Amino acid sequence: MTAMQIFFLIVGLVILGSALMVVTTHNLIHAALWLIVTLFGVAVLYAILNASFLAVVQVVVYIGAIAILFIFAVMLTRKEIRDHGPQLNSGWWLNVIIALLTFGGLLWMLQSWNGFSKTAADFPSSYDAVGQLGKALISPDAFVLPFEVASVLLLAALVGAVYIAFNPHSGDFRK
Amino acid sequence: MNFWYDPVNFIAHWLTSLLTGWGVAGWIASVIIQLIGVVLLISLMMVFDIFLVWVERKVVARFQDRLGPNRVGPFGIFQPFADIIKLIIKEDITPAGADKVVYNLAPILSMMSVLLLWAIIPLAPVIFGVDLNVGALYIVAAGSIGTLSIIMAAWSSNNKYALIGAFRQVAVLISFEIPMIATMLIPTILAGSMGMNEIVQGQQTVWYVVLAPMAAIIFMIAAIAELGRSPFDLNEAESEIVAGFHIEYTGMKFGLFFAGELLHAFTFGGFWAILFLGGYHFFGLENLGPLVAVIILLAKAMFGYWVIMWIKYTMMRIRIDHMLAFNWKFLTPLAFVLLMLTALMNTLLRGTSTGVYILGMLLTNVLLGWIIVEILRGYSRGERQKTEGVAPATATAHR
Numbered sequence: 261m262t263a264m265q266i267f268f269l270i271v272g273l274v275i276l277g278s279a280l281m282v283v284t285t286h287n288l289i290h291a292a293l294w295l296i297v298t299l300f301g302v303a304v305l306y307a308i309l310n311a312s313f314l315a316v317v318q319v320v321v322y323i324g325a326i327a328i329l330f331i332f333a334v335m336l337t338r339k340e341i342r343d344h345g346p347q348l349n350s351g352w353w354l355n356v357i358i359a360l361l362t363f364g365g366l367l368w369m370l371q372s373w374n375g376f377s378k379t380a381a382d383f384p385s386s387y388d389a390v391g392q393l394g395k396a397l398i399s400p401d402a403f404v405l406p407f408e409v410a411s412v413l414l415l416a417a418l419v420g421a422v423y424i425a426f427n428p429h430s431g432d433f434r435k
Numbered sequence: 436m437n438f439w440y441d442p443v444n445f446i447a448h449w450l451t452s453l454l455t456g457w458g459v460a461g462w463i464a465s466v467i468i469q470l471i472g473v474v475l476l477i478s479l480m481m482v483f484d485i486f487l488v489w490v491e492r493k494v495v496a497r498f499q500d501r502l503g504p505n506r507v508g509p510f511g512i513f514q515p516f517a518d519i520i521k522l523i524i525k526e527d528i529t530p531a532g533a534d535k536v537v538y539n540l541a542p543i544l545s546m547m548s549v550l551l552l553w554a555i556i557p558l559a560p561v562i563f564g565v566d567l568n569v570g571a572l573y574i575v576a577a578g579s580i581g582t583l584s585i586i587m588a589a590w591s592s593n594n595k596y597a598l599i600g601a602f603r604q605v606a607v608l609i610s611f612e613i614p615m616i617a618t619m620l621i622p623t624i625l626a627g628s629m630g631m632n633e634i635v636q637g638q639q640t641v642w643y644v645v646l647a648p649m650a651a652i653i654f655m656i657a658a659i660a661e662l663g664r665s666p667f668d669l670n671e672a673e674s675e676i677v678a679g680f681h682i683e684y685t686g687m688k689f690g691l692f693f694a695g696e697l698l699h700a701f702t703f704g705g706f707w708a709i710l711f712l713g714g715y716h717f718f719g720l721e722n723l724g725p726l727v728a729v730i731i732l733l734a735k736a737m738f739g740y741w742v743i744m745w746i747k748y749t750m751m752r753i754r755i756d757h758m759l760a761f762n763w764k765f766l767t768p769l770a771f772v773l774l775m776l777t778a779l780m781n782t783l784l785r786g787t788s789t790g791v792y793i794l795g796m797l798l799t800n801v802l803l804g805w806i807i808v809e810i811l812r813g814y815s816r817g818e819r820q821k822t823e824g825v826a827p828a829t830a831t832a833h834r
Contacts, residue, residue, distance in 0.1 A: 263462070289534075289537075289590055290534075290537075293537065293587070296583065312567060312568060312569050313568075313569050313572070316569045316572040316573050316576045317572065319576035319579060319580075320572060320575050320576045320579060323576075323579055323580065323583065324575065324576065324578070324579025324580075324582065324583075324612075325579075325609070327583075328579070328582060328583065328586060328605060328609075331586055331590070332602075332605065335590060335598070388568070389568070390568050390569060390629065
């Protein structure tokens with residue numbers, strides 16, 4: 261077992277453990293903080309795979325924006341942070357079976373794939389992964405269409421949010 | 436390799452050969468060397484932080500026409516040590532109803548988010564933590580961990596003032612992040628890379644402050660807002676919410692927040708120097724050796740830190756709605772226009788000679804700045820007429 265594999269196992273255990281804590285803790289803020297640990301673990305996985313751009317974007321978007329918005333929403337909307345109700349409903353065993361089946365199916369599918377047991381090849385030192393990603397995102401024969409569609413979708417969401425927040429009867433807007 | 440020319444790398448090579456000579460595997464030796472480097476850099480920064488307390492107190496004293504610390508040691512330079520002893524022997528209070536783990540974790544995260552930034556700072560051509568090819572984004576990522584620490588501190592101390600402070604700070608951070616990223620993309624366009632090393636090397640002939648002066652100004656404003664320093668210090672507005680997010684912290688835990696803020700300001704002074712003021716370049720002086728380059732960079736970072744202090748102790752606090760309007764209605768559109776204009780001009784002028792290129796970029800910025808000032812003047816004249824109902828004094832004088 262190489263050092264990288266040991267490191268990967270530790271990170272994987274941290275991700276799984278913190279993800280479990282997200283759903284088992286009674287305190288909603290603690291759940292959000294454990295979720296941040298999980299997301300950070302995923303960023304570390306990207307970093308192990310030499311995908312530094314994805315790792316940094318994961319931290320910026322998921323921890324810097326989404327997790328902080330979660331915490332905000334919880335703090336602004338709930339007076340009682342602690343949740344006292346039961347954590348499981350009556351259909352829990354069905355969900356466990358479906359989750360196990362999905363996991364087993366994925367594992368079975370991946371085992372017949374020849375890349376499953378390969379180790380990641382190192383990039384040559386002059387390889388510009390970020391540059392390649394940037395070129396792929398705007399080149400017409402790669403991902404320019406999904407990229408533009410995603411940006412139009414985000415713009416529509418932005419306009420929608422402004423429309424909901426805009427109240428023409430609230431008087432002078434600039435005050 | 437000469438010891439006196441490049442002592443850091445000389446010692447690193449010597450240690451590596453020593454460890455491999457003892458039969459340690461190559462990768463273990465390099466891990467040990469890198470660990471020593473990390474510990475050394477962090478300790479250096481923490482010790483430097485003590486010095487920054489003295490600098491801050493001396494400079495604010497000068498701005499307010501006082502002498503500042505002048506009793507302990509020459510020029511009061513040992514005053515911070517007295518401060519540290521005071522902070523350490525203070526009672527360490529954890530408020531009732533506080534969330535203990537989160538409460539104690541927050542100051543550590545706050546300090547960590549600043550120290551993380553030093554990993555990508557190129558102190559000299561051969562002395563840097565790591566040459567990350569996504570350096571500009573890494574700054575934002577480390578900043579978001581700082582935001583997180585503020586929320587954690589505020590929520591876990593179980594105090595309403597702290598929570599209000601954190602709400603304000605996060606509103607500032609989330610909004611000023613946008614012009615900051617947009618202006619950090621301008622050196623990226625000019626250098627053709629997000630890596631800090633390549634951005635510094637791209638400024639060999641001309642500093643980016645000449646090619647993009649508007650971007651340098653906007654970056655400085657956004658950086659001050661990100662730091663939560665005056666005039667954007669709504670998070671700890673003393674006259675309104677006592678001390679903001681660190682209201683419940685005592686002793687060295689407060690000290691960590693305080694030291695983190697000072698080092699953060701100095702670090703952003705450093706990034707200002709790296710992105711716009713040429714990093715370790717100073718008219719060829721950096722070729723004398725890596726240590727000279729380190730001194731040049733630290734001096735430039737000190738200059739950036741001084742500018743931040745200068746603004747802090749000169750400007751008054753801005754009201755929160757003014758500040759958000761200033762960001763969303765002025766700074767963000769301006770930063771985006773500037774980004775598009777820089778990208779366009781950079782592509783158009785790439786084939787021309789260096790002189791034409793520099794002049795073209797500079798003129799673009801000056802022209803944009805002039806248009807902005809004209810628009811602002813027209814806007815404020817309209818506002819004045821609306822509120823006062825009379826023409827401004829300059830207009831009546833001509834009648």
